[in-house]
Amino acid sequence: MSILNEANDCHKILVRLVSYANTICSELFRVKDLIPEDFINPSNCCKDLIFDYSYIPKSESIDMKINSSRELRIIDMKIKEKYERIIWRTFQVFESIYQYTKQVEEFYDKIIEGEYLQYNAETLLVDVEGKQLVCETLSFVVRLLLLLDILIPGIVRERILIFVLRHKRSNEFGDLDKIIPLVKRTEYIVGSSKKPSNYPDEYLKRIHVNDYIVQMAIGRMLSDDIYNTTKSFPLPDHRSSALSAQGSLLTMILFLSPQTLNNNISFMNEVVNKFFGDCWIVPIYIGHCIDLTFFWDSYKSARQALQRVVTPSHIENIWKGHQQVMAKCKVELQGYLEEGGMTDEKVMLNMQKLINCQRNCNVVLRWALLHGTYPIKKLRDIFVKPKYHEDIIDFLLETAQFEFELKRIISNIVKEKPLQWENLKNESSKRMKDLSNYFNDENKLSEHSNSGLMKWCLFMSEQIDKLDVKEISSGKSLSKLIQAMEEVETNYLNDLSLVVVETVRKTKDMLTKMFRLLNVNDTVRGLLDNISDCSYANELLSTQVYVEYLQQIIKKNPRNSLKLRSLILKMSSILHLALLRMMQAKTDEQMENVSKYYSEVLVNYVQRVLEVIPEQVFLLINSIAKLQVTSIPETPVFVEKKDIISFALFDERNYLAELTHAVSIYAEGILAMETTFVGIIQVDPVKLLEDGIRKALGRRLKNMFSKTLQFKIKGNLGETLTQLSELSNQIGGFSTSFRYIQDYLHIDGLKVWQEEFTNVISTCVNEECNSFLANGLDTVNSQTFIGKLTSQIMSIVDYRKNVFYLSAANGWFYKDGKEVIGYVFMRKLVSALSVLGVTGINQLCAFKCVKELNDIITTVNLIVEKYSVFNQMTQNFNENKLNEQNIFKVIDNGLSVVTKIGRSLIDTLHNLGTLQLLREQFNCQLCSENRTKATSLHFALKSFDQALVHDFFENPNKKEREPLIYNEINRFLDVAGFVPALSKVYITCAEGGDQIASVLSSFILYCSQFFIFDSKYQTLMLRPKAPVPYDPYVLAVGIVTVFRQFHPSTMWASFSYLSLYVKGVMTNCLTLSKQIPFIIFQLCDFMTSIIQIGGYDKKIYDSLIPVSLLASLNQPN
Template structure:
């Protein structure tokens, strides 16, 4: 389908009265409906003056394609009036159209455009605007010099100043539009490319020169506008002041010639006295409301003063002459002040429109950034450019405002936000460059400059001084401060309806670059080889710690030179990065995902970058770190020894991780990182527990065969039966039936237990860090927690006492603080809501005793470990996992479970007594150790066991253990 058919079909969907379309086109062809020609009086600027109307006409012509196809005379008239020197037009907010491509399939339109696209015509205009560019750049630079744009010069040459601004804007418009990169619609058109290349060659187009003229024009316009706005505000006051000064001088001269006021060598002259008195009255009668009449009258008064001075030879007396000269000067100032009109500002606003560059200004961004990098004070000129660009907001808002639409605020907010985003993008080169300088400072401070000892030998003073290196640090620091000074010179600016504060821009830019650098470092370094036999965890954490410490130290060093709160920014942004990545990682465990636009941690101004996943299991670095911790501390290959708070390899017996490893994690990813890991492990535990419970509900506890087995076993283990005869045979016959089920349950229990142990270490590290870094906060949280728990306990003792309601945010907020401060016990947490399951305690008991046979108590380690290396099983994660599962249900199930295990122990003890064995059997000893650990990790008192197992058995067990 051709372009013409496509346009015809698109606009042909609307049925509009042909007569109405013809009248609209006729009016657009002949009239100046936007009254722009008054702002562009020169004939050569007519196409620029009518550009807005031309864009409207271009669109309206598609509602009558017959004109475009067949009416050559009308199209010739349109082209001669609107497009004699231009073929790239802006329709709306930077949306450009190339008529060569757009009218290619319309015969009459294409024919009418032939003259405009003549090689000689294109060359003529390209050379014309090129020569203007070369002339205007030095001219504007001269006008922008200090002392040129003063009030008197501008008021005396208002027309000349306006003409220069008009010339600059017309030149900029033509060059920027006709050299702009091809749009998506006409990118492949060879004719468009050919004409554009010809313009670039003939005009000797240099983007840097166009950019320089844009800067000069914007600054020139801003200064003139500010001057005229100030003059308009002061117009009445200045007029009255000049009038009063002139009148008083005439009155004084009248008194001088009356003889009442003595003045050297001035004789009394009644005629002059009366003349000057009349002149004073004439000046007093002038009114600023009628500027034209007052201007003519002032001209006659000035002429009369010249005549009286010459006729009466008043030059002889210098004092009288000075009075006349002053009066003439004040009258001239009144003329100038009267010529200050709001029409000048309106003309400047019309002429200075930059809406056509809303999109095509983007290629000049690199020149802006290079200029700032070379000279940070350039931001002062850029401020004027941004303000000039903000004038483009008037176009989309004009009609909305006239219609008094409710969309006024939202549309204004949108375009203002887009422009502010562009300003941020341009000025981001400052923090980007600053970070490059800061990286070199960090390198010098950490790797090159040696720390001075408290005492040193005199001979080593020169060696440790490192004067060249310290001079380099000082030079780099000065460069950073210069960039800061450059952006802070840019005044607070209202861009659309958003006020841009340069200090806030600088801080946001620094935050954005900091976020980018830290997120990249975390994503790059925290990547682990899952198949590696030796873990890279500690090595990676040490490398990350060095980088993070470097950034933190650089912020600490540089904050005074850039006038920011470095430590505050550091903690806020690191916490935001970690929290965002934790949120995204936890999305995999949620049904309703938290999208980027919903995240409270994501920001449009300071976005947190997202990186593609480095493996198939984790979304980002926090997931990779958590899973590497799980891999390193796998209960099937390691043993956790609580007394040493460390994990050891089962085969080599080498220490793999200890409590200091978590301190290293803190130094690498901070408190936020540890808290994020804790939250992620909580989600993982919830998933494992839900899988476990769902599997039981859908499978084992609904299977009739299993239910029959449980019914038989529960009768055999009834509370009335204190012990079981021949326990070895009784228990094994039931545990052996579920050999296929136990491995899956064991995997769930071990995973939960392993993550619980890690969470316990995280809580300990957070608590120690909080007490060390913030004693007052730790004390306050502890006191608040105890007070709240006391109120809850008092309520349960006496329900009439008040209880913190669920709607009260206190408990939720305090819980968050306690988690961050490590003042919570993971072993006592309830992760999922459950219903009591029949035979659950019995099932867990059979599962536990089926695994106890694989464990034995190691006295030298003080914990349960596996008997055979071929059947690896770590006791602590196993016990903690069982305890955590029991914690999710009613305490009665846990009590029933302890009762079953106690009965198991007593049965084996009694069996040993009957066989006259002097020592506990292995099953009884392992069972007792299991119970001791279970009670310990559950936080229950030891007399819980005494309720079920006789004291002599517990005492003998303890003595045998300690022997």
């Protein structure tokens, strides 16, 4: 039974193992780019909670330390919530590697024990597919571990394992005890010039594969061409290229036999002579390579065998030979790539020459690319001269373009082959029939009657009709027919007319073309694909040196992007390598997943290289913007005849036309690529250009915001206004120029501008807001321009700047009446950042409000927990034990506590009030912009909002409501500025209202002594020489905001405490005929302001405090 038979258990297991290994590799490549930075270089807040294996012996003491610290527990929880998903995914890769090695070990143990009746170790390695699969499964055991060590550093692996150990339940992983030693760190450091003495020998001892199988596989690979690739590279000089895949497998499997590498010099000489005589940089998997001079250095026999060939003189001779071949190939490629250099006829005529040229090109490229990044500088300098990489890339692009054209032509020939064959066959048969009629004896009038030639032509016609394009024997028949025609043409047609001779010649040419068509088939296409394999260079070509030179080539001539398309199609051979066994295993889901990953890798590479075009375009746009802003004024609608010449500006407009033409040339360069499939992803050049423009535009906008909004002086209003004006001018000019060139870029400029502007603002806002979320671990705030600008605005209205808020004018002012933050500032802000920017700052202020509220509630809880007076106050109030006589002692006790800690609470409440008033200003500006620039939307939103509110209050018990409607309309109302900040509920507080009421009542009384009511400004003002320099109105807004987070009864409970205090004082004063203390009037003014700001019912307040009685008394001066 063949091993490829699906009923064969060995076939199923081996193919699935190799397919599984390829899937693991693709997932390993994915997760290595997703590992959080805190696991690579832990930040200060995480370094005490992310551990390597040193945690294991000290786990109990470390866990005890974490559990005893509330701060560490909170950070630990945040780390878990933020990173759990990706860390668990990475751990699953580690687990998969262990499972794969375990399954390979078990399978070969069963083979040795004879559990499979059809096959044993010997018969498996005799079967063509069997020996391939055996070698591949064994090599992946080593490949996976080496790739793991190369891609994810050992200390990172240990941190991931310990994270899983600490945060996952033990029943979720049964093999953790075996995975921990498998992925333990090694001493190997990627990029280091020194290798640990026993590496990778000690590392690979963590796995166990039957040595008999290993030795059998090594012997088979040394004696056989297991992939039969010598037919693709038949020349002896091409042997290292022909056996490259087999040499890679052998390299991996030899690591499983360290005794061979150390003690078998004759065997290693044979290995080096066959596989590594002129190539010792070995690809191990999809572009990841190892240097044998480095990895074999600790193995005695392997090192000695390799030292015989890796010598300066030998390297120099190899490179000279490749240089000569490369020079010859360049001449050939130049001829083939000229217009008309490769046509269908020429390709069929010169098929072998073209294939030989392709072979030579790829052999040179393989050696030059692999060894051009040689880690040992002394040997690399022998052949890596100035412009080495540039020459290799030029040669690679020409080769890729040649292969693309050759494959395209051959594909077209194969596709049209049946039709061409039938046309040629019918035409040549018809011509022979016509000649038989020409020589027919029955035609008495003909002078050319010849029965022999007539029969011969008729016979040839019949033989031609029998030809079948699908029959292998047709080639032999055609050869005989062509030979027969040549003999007849030479011996019998000399005395006949030219028409007859020409007919026979043309028929022979048709038969010759049919013969050539037979030689063009799918086998040829497969041969070309094997020769053009470039999977070894995937990582090499992604290095910065090659990417930069590719970008320089495209920058010089944008139409060179056509060559890039050919290069990407050549690099797509990585898909074939990864998917071949998956197709055999019929694992469709995994195959689609892996194919998608490698396709995305190639597409990302295309985008990375082509980034140069959008960058160049935006350099031109900068020049256009500068020209339009400074040199070409906007032309008015009406211009007097005498002034027309002043608007002509011939030189400037000619320069503008040159810049615009340059933009269109770059755009045409990408658009010339045409739609191409890279793996399973379609690459549309129009979308590629638009995506590149979008990314570059986003970067430019972000840089423009960040560089302009740099505040040297904290809280300086003049500097801030200047920078906002400068930013407004830059954005305006850039926007105008971008829309000007949109037609030349084949994009919708206004749409792209608005979407990317929105993305930049939203990204920065989200980045700032994320630091306030539950899983935010960022310790440094205001990293983006949105955060910095918000902090600057907060600094401008800081109470220390001697500014105060005037509610009648809805803004902050200096004491001399000059506006600080108001209408002018908001207009500047909208002009610079647009409505989106203001909305973003507004949203960030909302998150800051949440933080301040949480801090206030935490502070109040700590106060109540530490001082029992407030709990007693609440208890007495709930039990109706408080009255006008005993309230003094209770309030005085609370006041004494608040006096000690009041300053810190005032700071937090003042910040909260400032944020709320800023939000009110932002909402006012947003509403104004919405009303003037989107009038229909404004009134539609307003009407819809009123209708929903009306419906809610008219039908409070209505069950059939659509929550999505409320969520969606709320999103629009927020942006349009319809939601009053002072009525916003930021956090839900079902409990704690009593404590808030008791503490804030004492706090309000404490603050009242510092404020007076200013009749001139009709607002609360700070008393002269007051010890606390706060704005009373802003503080009142902060207090209202705290009350708003609780049930309204909380505020009235607080006012009830104060009303009892006011009544008690007034009663005593009236009884003793004393003047009412000024603090009572201050307190009432402060409470009145809170009522007005919060929009509370004034009647309830009047029922609590006898205001009429208070007003009848004279206030002291």
